[in-house]
Amino acid sequence: GKEFLVNAINETLKAEFRHNPDTFIWGQDVANKDKGGVFNVTKGMQQEFGEARVFSAPIAEDYIVGTANGMSRFDPKIRVVIEGAEFADYFWPAVEQYVECTHEYWRSNGKFVPNVTLRLASGGYIGGGLYHSQNLEGALATLPGARIVYPSFADDAAGLLRTSMRSRGFTLFLEPKALYNSVEAATVVPEDFEVPFGKARIRREGSDLSIITYGNTTHLCLNVAERLEKEGGWNVEVIDIRSLIPLDRETIYESVKKTGKALVVHEDKVFGGFGGEIAAGIGSDMFRYLDAPVQRVGSTFTPVGFHPVLERAILPDADRIYDAAKKLLEF
Structure with a gap:
């Protein structure tokens, strides 16, 4: 049957964590025992994959992004998913580290790139006011070196997330939070579904x-x-x-x-x-x-x-x- 966008992301994260044991996720509240972040996106993950792979970070967005860049240097098999902030609006303190992540491939002449998927709950229509409704893609698209994806249906969210986590390189993965539990955005999500970058x-x-x-x-x-x-x-x-x-x-x-x-x-x-x-x-x-x-x-x-x-x-x-x-x- 149809899956909500939030469940599609949750299921894909779990499937990819099983697929590659060198996958890690951290960020604000991602390891909250019963919930999994404010939106339940990481629900059940720490229980299945343990504290070494799924853990909550301090409320320090620059630290979250900087450590992901550093850790992915350790081994090319490592894939890091980070929740850059609980809401996209709070990501701004991390922009310096975001810039570092975008530069790495160019700066190392293609030898190194952070294998990081940076997730942010974005957008409005939730009555969130000026600190819970922002979109960052226009501002961040000016920095070369990151892929930026913004799905609007459950199957695309799953497919683009899987492609991001299996790909080499740095991806900004924006999630329209107003659609997490929306009937309109719910779809059937095929098993092992992948969506290529750069394809409308x-x-x-x-x-x-x-x-x-x-x-x-x-x-x-x-x-x-x-x-x-x-x-x-x-x-x-x-x-x-x-x-x-x-x-x-x-x-x-x-x-x-x-x-x-x-x-x-x-x-x-x-x-x-x-x-x-x-x-x-x-x-x-x-x-x-x-x-x-x-x-x-x-x-x-x-x-x-x-x-x-x-x-x-x-x-x-x-x-x-x-x-x-x-x-x-x-x-």
């Missing part, structure tokens, strides 16, 4: 408009596409990029070539957000195929408010995406 997934085929998205907004975009079909007979393609670095330009460009119109949607702020990179690429490389200017939908350039009314005003919602899409379709 076309969630819905269409010929009138390409919506390019990832994370929490994937589900909003799919709902908007359904609504546009019902109301106007429009046929909207929805692409879930899943992987920001490396980015699957090919799938995005093929789609834009077909539809002639592009709407880039993400939860993060529009200004300085990762969507600007996608929009610029489409503008530079696909200009001759465009029938309308590339448009973007995302958060306002403010911290995320605590009050539900403020959160609704700041984070993108289905109506904002619908209005932008309809305008493009009618252009």
Whole structure:
């Protein structure tokens, strides 16, 4: 049957810990006896794999990332998973160590790279206010040397996590916490499932408009596409990029070539957000195929408010995406 996103991650972690005895996880609260972190992601892991492989770290994010980099030097078979902070918002003190991790491969001329999967519970829509709703991918994508993935369905979360843990190198694995127990994000997860880096997934085929998205907004975009079909007979393609670095330009460009119109949607702020990179690429490389200017939908350039009314005003919602899409379709 279908699995929730949180269970898909939990099951995959356990399967990979059984697959490779040189796998370790640490971070804030990951070894909490009955829970396993604030979201139950690591539930049951210390019981099965013991304190030497699954343990809670101090509340010191730079220490968590720095020790992962150091420990993975000891043996190339070692794979480290870290919960970089309990919420992505608290990751900032670790950015210096994050930079070190991104540099290593280049600095050692390819001889060494930290084999680390860095997990962060990201995003809003949970009434979390400015300290429990942030997205970091736009800021961290500016540093070359890390893969950045952001699944929005249970099977992709499992598949990308397995690929991260089996691959050499450093991966930032962002988890949309609002979807951990969401029915929309639940899917059947095939056994031993792997998802390659740098491969987008076309969630819905269409010929009138390409919506390019990832994370929490994937589900909003799919709902908007359904609504546009019902109301106007429009046929909207929805692409879930899943992987920001490396980015699957090919799938995005093929789609834009077909539809002639592009709407880039993400939860993060529009200004300085990762969507600007996608929009610029489409503008530079696909200009001759465009029938309308590339448009973007995302958060306002403010911290995320605590009050539900403020959160609704700041984070993108289905109506904002619908209005932008309809305008493009009618252009």
